[in-house]
Amino acid sequence: MxxxxxxxxxxxxxxxxxxxxxxxxxxxxxxxxxxxxxxxxxxxxxxxxxxxxxxxxxxxxxxxxxxxxxxxxxxxxxxxxxxxxxxxxxxxxxxxxxxxxxxxxxxxxxxxxxxxxxxxxxxxxxxxxxxxxxxxxxxxxxTAHHAHHYRGFATTQWRLFEKTGELKPLLYTLRVLLTGIHLMAGGRVQPHLPTLVSEVEAPAYVPELIAAKEAAEHGAAGEVVDPARLRTDIEALHVRLDAAQAATALPDAxxxxxxxxxxxxxxxxxxxxxxx
Structure with a gap:
């Protein structure tokens, strides 16, 4: 390679x-x-x-x-x-x-x-x-409007997670929300979740979710973190993305x-x- x-x-x-x-x-x-x-x-x-x-x-x-x-x-x-x-x-x-x-x-x-x-x-x-x-x-x-892409992607993946309870759509949800926040705040594209966790405030259990996904492609998130806590944290990340978009220095076009x-x-x- x-x-x-x-x-x-x-x-x-x-x-x-x-x-x-x-x-x-x-x-x-x-x-x-x-x-x-x-x-x-x-x-x-x-x-x-x-x-x-x-x-x-x-x-x-x-x-x-x-x-x-x-x-x-x-x-x-x-x-x-x-x-x-x-x-x-x-x-x-x-x-x-x-x-x-x-x-x-x-x-x-x-x-x-x-x-x-x-x-x-x-x-x-x-x-x-x-x-x-x-x-x-x-x-x-x-642009500032790239936040819409990440917000929409997160919503779709969260709905999939609610149906399946699997780790994959949950990690996608967390990843895109953190990528959007990172982009709005710093003007850089960072899709790598372990790096995002080190650069953006994220739920403490994310590394555990990553480790569980590495072990089993279709593992269940409920074995790592309580679903009620997940919902609260995802809602908070959406609020942070909205705030980051409102404050971003990125242009409209x-x-x-x-x-x-x-x-x-x-x-x-x-x-x-x-x-x-």
Missing amino acids: SETPEAPARLGIEPPLGLRTAGLPDVDLGAVVAEQEGPLIFATVSGAHLYGFPSRDSDVDLRGVHLLPAAALVGLHEPDETRTRMWDRDGLEMDLVTHDLRKFARLLLRRNGYVLEQLLSPLVVRTTEAHQELIALAPGLL PGARDALHDLIVRTRLGRPSADC
Whole structure:
């Protein structure tokens, strides 16, 4: 597995975790993405490995951006803007989703924290000059309204937790609320829950939940913490996210739209090449 140098702090990116330290299985992910159709702008690891709570049987979530030829966008055929593939590789479940560069840019401009996390993931499997340019533009894409993404995601995951009682949706709920609070307060994207616990005030039992999830993918949260306490703490985190959004220095709208447009055009025309 290849690793990339630490990204400059001026880009607002958290220090990389490194592929070897993220609990990933011993698989050549570079070879996996090299098998995919067409040029890739980048490929990173997302999901539980990025969030810091993988279990022994967690699948590998690969996310990235591919580059369609110009003819695919101007002809009569519908462009293949999103490619999804799930398969088993030597007993390991692989999940790969990539978007064409233009669609990915549109998602970035919709204040989608999920795609920002994919772009800024320190678990880099493939990178290019265009990827590095996208990373450099990321601080200009952050807005106060990214809080809506994390608030909505947390609400969905909490409802799932209430139905199942499982650790996974609970950890997602906690993770996205703390990521949103961290982003609103400091203007940085941090999806890694163990790091968040060290940087943002969080319930004391979160490390226990992470340890339980590592031991059993579908473990029950009630074995670690009382459900009534959980509800109180989740409600308090929502209040903190609301307050952090109200006080944030982040702007209302992204400021890098024109630069993002220019990057798409130059990359599509081969300047820089996606195969650098």
